[in-house]
Amino acid sequence: MGASTSSEPRVSEEQSEAESVAASTGALPMLEKAFSKLANPQTNAVSLENLQVLFKMHKNLLVLDQFFCSFLIDDVQARCVQQRFNLAGEGRSCSGSNVPDSLTVMLDHLGSTLVDQFFVPDKGGIDWVAFVKSYNKCCSRVSSSASLNMLLRVFVVISKSANVPIHLEFESGDTDCKINGHLFPRDVFLLLALCWALSWGSRNLKGEGILSLPDLNHLVLSVITSCGQVEGAFDVWDCDISSLEVQLPAGKFVTWVMSTVPCLPDCLRLYFNARLQIAANDGVELAPSNSSSPGDISSISAHHHLLTQGRAWAVSITNKSRVSEEISGAFISNGSGIGDNLVYRSSTHGRGLGRFWSHVEGYKGPLLILISANSGEPREGNSVDRKWVIGALTHQAFESKDIFYGNSGWLYSIGPVFHVFPPIGKEKNFVYSHLRPTGKVYQPHPKPVGLAFGGTPGNERIFVDEDFSKVTVRHHSVDKTYRSGSLLPDQGFLPVEGIISEIEVWGFGGKEAKAVQNSYKKREELFTEQRRKVDLKTFANWEDSPEKMMMDMMSDPNAVRREDR
Template sequence: MGASNSAEPKLSPEQREAESIAASTGALPMLQKAFSKLANPESNTVPLQNLQQCFGLNREGGSYNTENAPDSFPVLLDQLGSSLVDQFFVPDKEGISWIEFVKGYNNCCARVSASVSLNMVLRLFLALAGKANQPLHLEFESGDSDCKINGYLLPREVFLLLSMCWVMSWGCRGLKGKGDVSLPDLNHLVLSAIVSCGQVEGGLNVWDCDILSLEVQLPAGKFVTWVMSTVPCLPDCLRQYFLARLLSAVTTGDELGLSSSSAVGDISSTATHDYILTQGRAWAISITQRTTVNEEISRAFISGGDGIDDNLLYRASAHGRGLNRFWSNVEGYKGPLLILVTASSGDADESHESSSTNRKWVLGALTDQGLENKDIFYGNSGCLYSISPVFHAFPPSGKEKNFVYSHLHPTGKGYQPHPKPAGVAFGGTPGNERIFMDDDFSKLTVRHHAVDKTYQSGSLIPDQGFLPVEALISEVEVWGLGGNAAKDVQNSYKRREELFTEQRRKIDLKTFANWEDSPEKMMMDMVSDPNAARREER
């Protein structure tokens, strides 16, 4: 025993501390495998080029398909791997040693606060912008991970930052194949940052403005506050991308971790669907949630869009309008639901159809459970969303629990002097709902947040006043975000209901085989001679 103990190599305090931090995240075995795959056996260090390729985006002749992104965006993404290595690793003369490899992982993926994670994302973005010859007006007071950030960002720089985070969110999903990197529409998120952080002279027309040309300055402190309050999961994109690339290095047989077979693929296929829930909107909703909803949205919408239709439970234009059609498609689903509504209040000039079209807005509501047919409010949690043209999230306030109201007119009951309204609502109180959709799915009523103590305050639509706003509904969608388990439960429920319906339709032919015993003959006899039974009794 003593001889074996003396033969074991002694770990330095620095290595012991680094491995202890990595072990606390459960990643130490993965790091050991990744290091063995990436390292040079002779020097026992990871060559800098190998690590840069591991964290880079290998396009293999592909292109960046962007509509409004500046020309610097492809250059910025080409530098992602080298900038990320420079940000978190300290190389030796021969490369990255084991200790520095583990410390680099800890610098990026160790458990830290959300503000520290955002600080790391902004530092990486600052380095990328510098390499792309797009200097930013951001300054860090010190090298500490939680130091104060001074300066400001312009709207086009916010767009670049969000685009970088989107690509990292998408790139960590293990996509295979070659293709182009296609950015979704992120204008609703950029407008949200502008409205929350900046002041535009003469006001801002959110319906029609060239966002990337605006010169409004968004102070760094306000921008950090906006991220923490609106999209708190945005900083997680860096950690997830970092971890996913190391996992890819472990699972692939290539020594460099990423080969052309695992290059970034083509995500433009999902753009062919004319759904309310686009990739950009789905991603915006996902980075507001730290629940399983985040992963389910990412799986369906960010990872190439495979299986999107499996998540769609109801669409008014496809399944028919009205609460009955709506209910037949969502009943029995026991999982989180995302309900989206596209509407227009009719404030635009009716003589200009294009103007009316451009002024459509989208609202959303996320529930943590399935819907129930009740004439009262119910639910344990939820979140309201103003999605387009400006994105905002309204999580629970903690004061009341009037999360959801979904009620159909009762069948088989007698006269009710004061029937409860049929429709779907969120927040507020009965008769003063914050969002109410009637049973025909033709009219949407949006009220001021003063009537609602369930969800946080704020305007759901641009220029919303104190009076209720009645809008015409053009489309309604319901997306199931409970995974395969919730869908299986709903399928079982539908099969059971179909079986009960079929059993109720069956007729016992043995009972009614004889005409003399049939109820039809008894009814005919009563109609022809209603006193026949009395004569026989006499």
């Protein structure tokens, strides 16, 4: 009596705990499918070889961007690398150290490194409990500092595999231990390039397409200006980052990641989860794909917008939100469908607040505004184009008001140095967009006409005039809405006025926001057409026409006329 009649095997406490952690992330069903397809039916375990193939970066072709090419030694080596990566005909000239080969070796060791770091095999391979625990080790809910610690550990191991010396040390084996040592700018570039590759791999699950390395210059300069002390004059517009030997302390680098790009460590977790998702859905191919399609190169560099892949990726890893997912989905790909997100571009749709309004009105979703301008002439003997790019992310539609409005927003310094300025919660002066009144109404104190972000009326942190010809950037002391900091290099306390070269607006509200805007525009066009329509029946009779009435008044203006009722 009381004896159990169940024939089900008893689940150990270790297995129950591991499955509970995986279930809290919603990944347990996916892990069960992946394990069933990866495991050997006889041993009921997954071999390390299958896992290494699964986590290997299947890259068809590696395309080098201009900043990436700047790390090559000379034009001879540039031509050799172009031939190696099938880039002969692209017309790219490069000059600087042999980092491309190092990164390629690092990507080749990615699969084996991830397996060694997160999977502990038994004699027969990885059993179910070890498989789930390995997933939890990488993808469970942990603090941001622990996630960054795991990412840096993988980076150190994978760098040693590529014979790249990295001066980082971990005080213990805990995932949240203190990190000592330092990084050099070239090390930061390698880490960011690896994270970009992981982001690309999590979006392009089967490796179809081209792994293109975007310009990461703005992010590397952000680390240097935030963490390092460069001796002598340091011109962010004209500097050879690969030759800088400035030491960037590990502690300051961790602080920079947490304050500027806190979603950077998620690149590892998303890649790990995406590769297991492949195994759950389609299984794993035991032979990596080596096919290449050079014809796809043009689709990557076909557009020349302010919002490049590198800048879009930098914005997407600044916060966790639906907007970041929309940006990642649009830009971390082969470039297809990017044009669908472009709402307004001054060089294409025309300058001025009126043209701007005709394209953004009715868009009920997040909008990213980028402004490219030039303030001042280049210094003597320096022909470098000293343009800068700033941006603002709004989470609400634009409205024509003479006061500030909005419930959320972010400011960005995009180029040449990347910085982020989230809201601080003291004020809610997120957006100001005021059109010129249509009626000739006297206003004793007229409000500024233009586009602004932060600050107060008359002292906006960013103000774009009505003609979209000039932008004024003021010191952060006038702004209690966004985080303090310089939007421009060497900004100073005085307002900086720049000549605008381009303004872009990108919509990331998804298909729903675009559909709502299209219906809004159709409705406005219908109302406009109805207002223009003239009822010709009213003027069909000469006796009722305005012309006859005017002629009668001119012939006898004093005649008394009775109005027909």
